[in-house]
Amino acid sequence: HAKRSGRNHYQLFEAAMNTRASERLLLAGDLRKAVEREEFFLCYQPQVCLNTGRITGMEALVRWRHPDRGLVSPAEFIPLAEETKLILPIGEWVLRTACRQNKAWQMAGYQPMRVAVNLSACQFGQPNLVAMIKKILADTGLEPRYLNLEITESITMNNVERAIATMHEINELGIGISIDDFGTGYSSLNYLKKFPIQTLKIDQSFVRDMSDLHHDAAIPTAIIAMAHSLNLKVVAEGVETEVQQQMLRERGCDEMQGYLISRPLPSDEFERLLHSMMTAEQTIVN
Ligand code: C2E
Ligand code: MG
Ligand code: MG
Numbered sequence: 423h424a425k426r427s428g429r430n431h432y433q434l435f436e437a438a439m440n441t442r443a444s445e446r447l448l449l450a451g452d453l454r455k456a457v458e459r460e461e462f463f464l465c466y467q468p469q470v471c472l473n474t475g476r477i478t479g480m481e482a483l484v485r486w487r488h489p490d491r492g493l494v495s496p497a498e499f500i501p502l503a504e505e506t507k508l509i510l511p512i513g514e515w516v517l518r519t520a521c522r523q524n525k526a527w528q529m530a531g532y533q534p535m536r537v538a539v540n541l542s543a544c545q546f547g548q549p550n551l552v553a554m555i556k557k558i559l560a561d562t563g564l565e566p567r568y569l570n571l572e573i574t575e576s577i578t579m580n581n582v583e584r585a586i587a588t589m590h591e592i593n594e595l596g597i598g599i600s601i602d603d604f605g606t607g608y609s610s611l612n613y614l615k616k617f618p619i620q621t622l623k624i625d626q627s628f629v630r631d632m633s634d635l636h637h638d639a640a641i642p643t644a645i646i647a648m649a650h651s652l653n654l655k656v657v658a659e660g661v662e663t664e665v666q667q668q669m670l671r672e673r674g675c676d677e678m679q680g681y682l683i684s685r686p687l688p689s690d691e692f693e694r695l696l697h698s699m700m701t702a703e704q705t706i707v708n
């Protein structure tokens with residue numbers, strides 16, 4: 423009896439797996455069409471200086487409006503895009519759109535600020551990456567210092583020396599590099615010292631530990647101290663509460679990003695934020 427129900431469970435499991443696999447296959451097909459049909463758009467989340475409360479930059483985050491499913495989360499489609507290599511055209515579209523939008527805001531008279539764009543490991547491994555970035559900057563007219571590239575530690579998994587060489591080339595263009603989700607990857611401190619990067623982003627899981635309840639700031643404290651001794655800037659991600667903001671400020675964290683300040687906003691709403699900054703005194707943190 424137990425055996426039979428065990429097998430039933432297995433069959434159910436197998437059926438669920440097949441459904442999931444075919445779901446993913448369907449979604450991958452849709453993703454391919456989404457590139458041509460331009461179903462993507464970008465949201466922008468402000469990054470704020472913890473000392474002055476001023477917006478120093480924004481992170482561009484891609485969104486997919488699926489014709490039937492509505493909004494599909496990047497947590498779902500980015501891994502799929504990476505597996506299918508569709509991240510290459512999608513990533514190029516993201517980079518171009520973010521640079522064009524940032525330049526347009528500067529031309530409209532808003533205070534210039536940097537835009538951070540996420541790069542997948544597979545984009546980073548492309549031999550034409552630097553040429554592509556150069557071309558996008560030339561086409562859009564955005565100055566390189568207003569672009570920042572966010573990479574994760576996994577980028578260096580295959581070939582560390584090559585990854586470092588690419589980082590140098592990006593730096594030579596005048597573009598800054600941040601390590602995203604810092605503390606969740608596997609890069610050794612030895613490599614970290616060799617990386618030509620400017621910023622560490624503390625992963626939101628560590629920021630979450632600094633809850634009103636737990637007050638556990640052990641890892642953010644260590645990351646901030648280490649980053650500063652390596653002359654790196656620190657940005658905290660996923661800041662949702664005043665307590666977290668206060669604890670980060672006390673520890674000398676440079677910038678933060680999170681729902682406490684703003685969710686990622688579609689471009690028209692982000693522009694309204696820029697506009698209110700211009701008319702008010704540009705400070706959005708108390
Ligand atoms: P990420 O680069 O670490 O981006 C931060 C994520 O945290 C974003 O999720 C953002 O919406 C979310 N977030 C921001 N503030 C808060 C907060 O206070 N609380 C919480 N709970 N979450 C917050 P999103 O937009 O869903 O993106 C998820 C991930 O997808 C990104 O993580 C990034 O790894 C990837 N991604 C997004 N856009 C792109 C892209 O254009 N290219 C690539 N390669 N990856 C992207
Ligand atoms: Mg990021
Ligand atoms: Mg992150």
Ligand code: MG
Pocket residue numbers: 603
């Ligand atoms: Mg992340």
